[in-house]
Amino acid sequence: MAVPPAAGYDRIMMLDSETKAVELPEDHGNELRLWLRLLTCTTLIEGEVRSRLRERFDVTLPRFDLMAQLDKVPDGMTLSDVSKRMMVSNGNVTGLVERLVESGHLDRRTSESDRRVQVIRLTKVGRAEFRKMAAEHETWIADLFSDLTPKDVRELMRLLAKTKASAQKSASRRMP
């Protein structure tokens, strides 16, 4: 914060301008602003999806997300798989699954080959309900992004892929 709004110079120019420039703190205001904008966008859209899911189907976003993961695989997944794919903790999945089994959307059974493993899959009811929600969900997303041209969408896809790769690299540098 307290970042000057200067936007036209980057690392190279700072190094060229004077010799002691390397000792001064660099300007990362643009990256910071980019991150805040990315976060604002996501929060805005996520909040909107969250309220619509609640309003129309009385379901939470985490439950919807979990069902979305399971809809892709007819034979079910283990809790660890779900946890990795959703990028949330193991303990989180345990509780989420518990409530979805309780409500009849999920079926859970212990693996025969490894009794530590729990395999979960959508029940018939769960799958049917999810498909209905997913269809509507898709139209919400289309509407939320409707002012973007097909070219904008392609360009964003490309830049976000690059961003993801950059962030993953940075994260793995920290935790090798």
Add this chain to the structure above:
Amino acid sequence: MAVPPAAGYDRIMMLDSETKAVELPEDHGNELRLWLRLLTCTTLIEGEVRSRLRERFDVTLPRFDLMAQLDKVPDGMTLSDVSKRMMVSNGNVTGLVERLVESGHLDRRTSESDRRVQVIRLTKVGRAEFRKMAAEHETWIADLFSDLTPKDVRELMRLLAKTKASAQKSASRRMP
């Protein structure tokens, strides 16, 4: 889900291809994929920032965010202001502020002109600690985005601004 990976056709082409195309459900797969990628990027970066804040400063992201809001205004803000700026509920702010007052980072006083209003501001300690964290935080963000060129950053800023505007329009269409 269950979306075909075809990526080359859009609304116009569907309408042109045959007359009954308008009755078929439209393809929003690209927007959906874009949303998922946006969400993945944000989750990845946010998770990384969250762990670094915890590791280095033993502070949570919501607390950091709240302090960031307050650092911008020397004279403090009301709880409602904070709640609007952070896009979280009132009740949420109440608890967050409570813990930060408890830990000595925040000062809270009742407004003289309106006794319903609570004005909060950073304490001296709170501000000093925040500045330290913010400086390091900025370098993390720079590192996480470091594979993007200045042009990429500009282009992302532009496209995300457009995305935000589009989402806001869609949200206000639903809730007028």
Add this chain to the structure above:
DNA sequence: GCCAATTGCTTGAAGCCTAAAGAAATTGGC
């Protein structure tokens, strides 16, 4: 076969978050 390390999941404590209901103070129409 034995047992140490690993893997998969659960539990518990703490914090974050929301929606809804409620309390306290202020405002504005009369």
Add this chain to the structure above:
DNA sequence: GCCAATTTCTTTAGGCTTCAAGCAATTGGC
């Protein structure tokens, strides 16, 4: 001045989320 509507904040119930500790089952080195 009166009082109904509004605004600001808190409380409550319920769910989400993480980290760390723990339990049970499996694996692999010997």
